[in-house]
Amino acid sequence: MLKIEKRREPSQAMVYITPFIAIALTIICGFLLFAIMGKDPFRATSLIFFEPVTSLYNISELLVKASPLILIALGLSMGFRAGVWNIGAEGQFTIGAVTGSAVALAFYEMEGFYILPLMCLAGILGGMLWAAIPAFLRTKFNTNEILVSLMLVYVANLLLSVLVHGPLRDPDGMNFPESRLFSDSALLPLLMEDGRAHIGFLVALVFVGLALFIQERHMLGFQIKVTGQAARAAQYAGFSSKKMVWVSFMISGGLAGLAGTFEAAGPVGQLVPTLPAGYGFTAIIVAFLGRLNPIGIMLGGLLIAITYIGGETAQIALTLPSATTSVFQGMLLFFLLATDILINYRIKWFGFFKPVAKGK
């Protein structure tokens, strides 16, 4: 017989083990799913989980996909730890892409080492500016930052659409809503010759280290933790909750904006209306998949990237529907949340014939 029993103390080991249990359960269920669909389950599962790491190009694509997820999730995790809920990273990503691209287009057909840094700066500021709106409204009028930041995603999308139909449109593009292709000085350096992986991944790694430092060793990390776990204790300690809101939004907005600029200057190489591909929302999953821990976020970002790329490969090789990828990501998140119970509870096994102790 199975029995669920509360642990005296949350299990630290389970915090790290449960993501792997979730992955294992996802693979098992995926296996069954493919078997039911009449596809070779061994082949399908290996295509989704292993194919993405079996060639240099696929690994480079993995990094292309993981970089923005990691960058954005790192920023979000700061706020989430402090209990500040920025759900609109997608919008800050979009505005960052717009401002970074605007700089790239202003320096069209010019050369110079300073163009890329300027673009990055513009991207970060753009993201911060967009994040400042919910931060301001929250601290000034106590509005709900979840709603405001989320709604601003749609505003950002429309703004992007207006700009690529108007001022930022390619003059030689027959009125199609796209910008010019960036000139070489405005493109991110690549990590390898054959592939789209760019320097943004290294930047993301640097930020992983930085976030780890802030979280473990810096006063700000401590303030964030206390504010999130015991708001009143933080108040007594003299930590300003308004400051926390601003810090959270500026960090997450800035990083999302930077990721947006990287996306335009990296794999795409121009500003297109379809640039926001949902990274800002997926990063929320990544942040929680990684337990709001920088190293965890890095691994989580890579894992989600694997399911995206593997899902596409499986689609091509086995003509699976495109929903396959979504189903896999959904299962992963579901099992992750479900296995969370193991942190605070343990499952006890009683033998069939052993009588369960009655009463207390």
Add this chain to the structure above:
Amino acid sequence: MKLRKIFSWTGVALSAIMALNNTAQAEDKLKVGFVYVAPIGDHGYTFQHDVGKKAVEAEFGDKVETTYVENVPEGPDAERVIRQLAQGGYDLIFTTSFGFMNPTIKVAKKFPKVKFEHATGFKRAKNVSTYNIRFYEGRYVVGKMAGRMTKTNTIGYIASFPIPEVIRGINAAYLGAKSVNPDIKFKIVWVSTWFDPGKEADATKALRDQGADVIMQHTDSAAPIKIAEQEGVKAVGQASDMIAVGPNAQMTALVDNWAPYYIARTKAAMDGTWKSEDTWGGLASGMLTMAPYNKNLPAEVVAEAKATEEDIKSGKIHVFQGPLVKQDGTVVVKEGEMPDDGMLAGMNFYVQGLEASLPN
């Protein structure tokens, strides 16, 4: 760079594994891949491309092997999907949406032996052809029908984006309507989407409020026809025959018929006669067909539509033959002259008589 070294070593190790995976798949089948922007189940644009894919399978049987990837966003992911097909040994790859243009060109550069076909774009290369349908011919025909059927002399037009393709359609429909009804007026609503049943339904209602009693659309959902059916007015099907949704409302539909083109290009690739071309087929080529005219229409309207179809097919008339005059009175094509395709491809003006102004 150290990272690069690590990658290349992993690459060597892993390509060995890959070699094991891909053992002996040498066949002389032609592998044909399709990249779709929407799910096949959209019953419009993408659905029709898939009908074309199935026709290729039916025509060549086991001499071809086909696959498709559906629901590919026109953003940063498109390049990877196209590249995965090229890398997976596909010989002929059809990318079926405008937003795939730059990604297709980029991938084609790296895979000079693979043949690419991009729908609706304007950039070509040695191994990249473009193809499109002269939808405007059909729009002229339905314009005439609308001009005859309207009682309020007002036609409602739901437009997506102000690109030449869409503007050409509006002009063609207007010229057709005007040729049979000099008092005709066009009301145009821009919805900034290709597919959004909710928005398209709202636009239809807005046009009804402005007195339109024939609805035309350059968007892909069946929502406008559904509303037209409810309101008892006329409409025109888009991309596929939508008679099931509007048994009374649909006068006819512009049906995209990619099958003859896909079959011809697959055959050319097999024979070794494939070369980079720009194909723009209309009614005469069979790439555009009119769905059966609704039986509830007056016989003389149907007869006129059929005669117009024949005249366009035989080349007796050209939709944009001279005199073609812009809104501001500038003559674009002189009386008795024929327009060239370059002008049509980049059309970014309304013809004289249309009372709206182009959004910018």
